[in-house]
Each structure stands twice: as structure tokens, then as C-alpha cells.
Amino acid sequence: MGIWTDTFIAPAEPALLPPEAFGRLVVDLARERLVRTPWALVAGNLCVNARLNWGSVSGHARWNRSPVGTTLRTEEYPVGEPDDDPPPWGPSHEEARLLAAGDAVLDVLPALRAAPYGAEDVAVTFAHMDFGNRAIAEYFRYEDHRTMLVCFALARPQHRPLSADECAAPGGPTHPVRTCVVHTFKHASGEGAVPALASVVSRHLGPDLISGSTWG
Numbered sequence: 001m002g003i004w005t006d007t008f009i010a011p012a013e014p015a016l017l018p019p020e021a022f023g024r025l026v027v028d029l030a031r032e033r034l035v036r037t038p039w040a041l042v043a044g045n046l047c048v049n050a051r052l053n054w055g056s057v058s059g060h061a062r063w064n065r066s067p068v069g070t071t072l073r074t075e076e077y078p079v080g081e082p083d084d085d086p087p088p089w090g091p092s093h094e095e096a097r098l099l100a101a102g103d104a105v106l107d108v109l110p111a112l113r114a115a116p117y118g119a120e121d122v123a124v125t126f127a128h129m130d131f132g133n134r135a136i137a138e139y140f141r142y143e144d145h146r147t148m149l150v151c152f153a154l155a156r157p158q159h160r161p162l163s164a165d166e167c168a169a170p171g172g173p174t175h176p177v178r179t180c181v182v183h184t185f186k187h188a189s190g191e192g193a194v195p196a197l198a199s200v201v202s203r204h205l206g207p208d209l210i211s212g213s214t215w216g
Contacts, residue, residue: 003186005215006052006088009193009201010180012208014157017179019117022153023109025204026124029181030105032200033133035126035149037103041111042072044096046121048158048177049087049214050074051166052184057094058125058150061101070098088161088214089170096121122153129183135196141187149183166216175210 017025029035040061050056053063055075066072074094084090100111108124115122129136131143140147159174181201183194193201193211202209 003215004051004053004184005186005188005213006182006184007193007211007213008048008160008177008180008182009198009205009209009211010160010175010177011205012210014176014178016118016153017204019112019115019153021204022117022151022179023112025181025201026108026112026151027105028200028204029126029149029151029197032196033130034136034197034200036128036130037105038101038127039105039108040101040125041099041108041115041122042096042125043099043115043120043122044071045094046096046123046152046154047074047087047092047094048152048154048160048180048182050092050094051088052148052150052182053146056092057096058123058148061098061125062127062148065101066098068098068100072096072098085170088164088166088216089168096123117153119155121155124151126150129185133196136194139189139194139196140185141189144186147183147185149181152177152180152182154178160212161214162210162212164214166214175212179205
């Protein structure tokens, strides 16, 4: 059956890219055939540790195809059960607006220019990794269109665990992030960042990258 894993890639220092540079990163991910559109742009209070496919704002933006302007919120799993653990072990509390969405990746650039970049958390969600790219198909072993990817530009640093089982007790080393890329998957032929993805991300975030994963 497999276990879902969310993997992040971020610079060693928690720097926020200028909005134009963040836009170039987003566009290159599609141009290099690492991801497939449609894309969605959200802004508000985001949690970089929210599970992508399971109740997160990014997941709602990806799967629900809500109208632009809709306010999206994290769902808690299990619903209503109190949990004071920090995410990813406990629930995330996100609330963000869907600012724009589309199929043409270049349309994300004017949408980013109009976004509250730096003042609020911003994220661009892609539908899934591009399995037409041989490097992607070989790494993930199975074609699975649930493998969404999100580019985060956070107003303030947040901490991602470097290696965490969400079903275990909270703890372990973390890494502060502001600009980062997170993708999800169920099956993979290797560990750590997808080499083809890390190659493109390094052109924009620098060669000194940190990668880590959460699963459960």
C-alpha cells in the first residue's frame, strides 16, 4: 500500500527570495517538465508542515478547484479531537485566500506581483509531478497524479523536521525555512530530494540545499 511522504527542499539559510526570483522558480519548474498545471496561488496564514494531500489549504486549492476569492482553511484529522502537539504531529491551523489559478504557467507572474508577498505567507500549488519526464517517472516508480508540489514563500521562518514520523512522539532536529519547495509521494526508488527537482531548485535557491521528510 505504501505510506505518504512529504519532502521539502530549502536553502541552508531561511531567506525569502525576491518576488520576481520566486516567480522564475515557479515558472522553471513547469518549463523543465517537473510539474504539471493547473496551478493555484494562495496567500494568508499557511503552515509549511501541513500535509499536502490531507486537509491542507494547498490540498484544497489543488483538489477542490474553488472559485478565486474563496477563503480556504485547514481541516483537522481526526475532526474535533484535541491535540496540542505542533504540526506535523498535531493539527495545522491555516487560513488563506485563493488569489488566482490557471493552466498557463506564465500567468502566475502577474498574479504574484499583485499578491501580498512578504507581508503574508504565499504558496503556489501545482497539480502533480510530470510523469512525462523520464527522470520523474523513474524516481517515483509508479505514475500517481496525487503527487502534488507546492512552492512556499513565508512571511516569517517556520521549522520543518528533517526526519519525522507523524505517528511518533514529537521531537528531533528541524530546519528553518522561508522559501522552500515541498512535494508528496507514496512510492520512490530513492531517498531524499528528487535529483532532477533539486537540480532546478538549486539554480534559484543556491547550491547549499537542505532536504528532509515527514511521513505517516
